[in-house]
Amino acid sequence: MYGVIFEFLRDYVIERHGGKETWQVLLKDNGHSAYKQFFPVAEYPDEEIVGLAQSAAEALQLPLPVVLEDFGAFTANRLLDFYHMYSDPGWKSFEVIENASGSIHDAIHKHNPNRKPPCILARRDSDSLLVIHYQSQRQLCDVAKGIVRGLGERFDEPLSLRETQCMHDGAEKCIIEVSRGTDS
Template sequence: MKGVIFNILEELVEQRCGMQAWNNILSELGNAGIYTAGKSYPDEDLMVLVGAVSAKLEMPDSEVIGMFGEYMFSQLADRYPIFIEQENTLRGFLKSVDEVIHVEVRKLYENPNLPSFNCIDTDDQTLLMEYRSPRQLCILAEGLIRGAAQHYKTTITLEHPRCMHKGHDHCDLIIRFQA
């Protein structure tokens, strides 16, 4: 997982609970907490941190991950505006994500856990995103999509009928755009 994701989690915790809370989480986990955007770190580290954050906030993991996803989008948009500027619409942006991930993750390290998004234009109002990833972070993807919708000021409804957590080989994320 890219270091920037850890940085954003740190910011989220600092914003919600203060600097001391993040320091406490790190010291409880015996984690030095040094993460830089230029590097990738083990996925487990992030999951352990998310677990600790959920415990602190007294929220289930999935809810924290969803919230984190939404927050993450705004932070990523702030840091890497180029990807947002390239696309004028939410649909266009969502369809560009797969390509962006591949370049952004692989530019520094080969990563076998790369997620993939296969986009299918079901109709004018609907986009189907098939999410595949050994990490099974579909809830994070959901949060990111909600964050993107907010950024593009587009109202959407999001359905998630097929899910890897329910034994399917991939997740179907169905995004309906409201006119």
């Protein structure tokens, strides 16, 4: 996992859940110095981000999926800002999602061919319905759902999500239906 995601998690904990002291406690609980720095383009083991997220959920006394989805929503703006060169200024939520695997993940992958991004395939069934197929060995579909919600907030588009199958329930991939519009 790229260090930029750890930076986003740090910002999430600091801004929404108790400040710098809470982040330092989470770092210590996971065997790091309270002043551990993660470098944005460096890679870190997936287990480290999972451990920090689990510790955050325990500290907040919230289920891990709730924390991961909220983190995803928080992260959406930051991801678009950080990777702005891979997106088009005219895109809205559906276009960003449709291009996440193609232009965004593929461009990032060119710089690090060993990275294992999620496979995200999005199919637009209509102007108001997008179906996402998400598959990843990390099984961070809750983060993906949060990112979708965050995109809706960023672009001021009411989005509703319905997960029809999930890897956490034994499925090969997650399928998430995203409806756009005021009547959703």
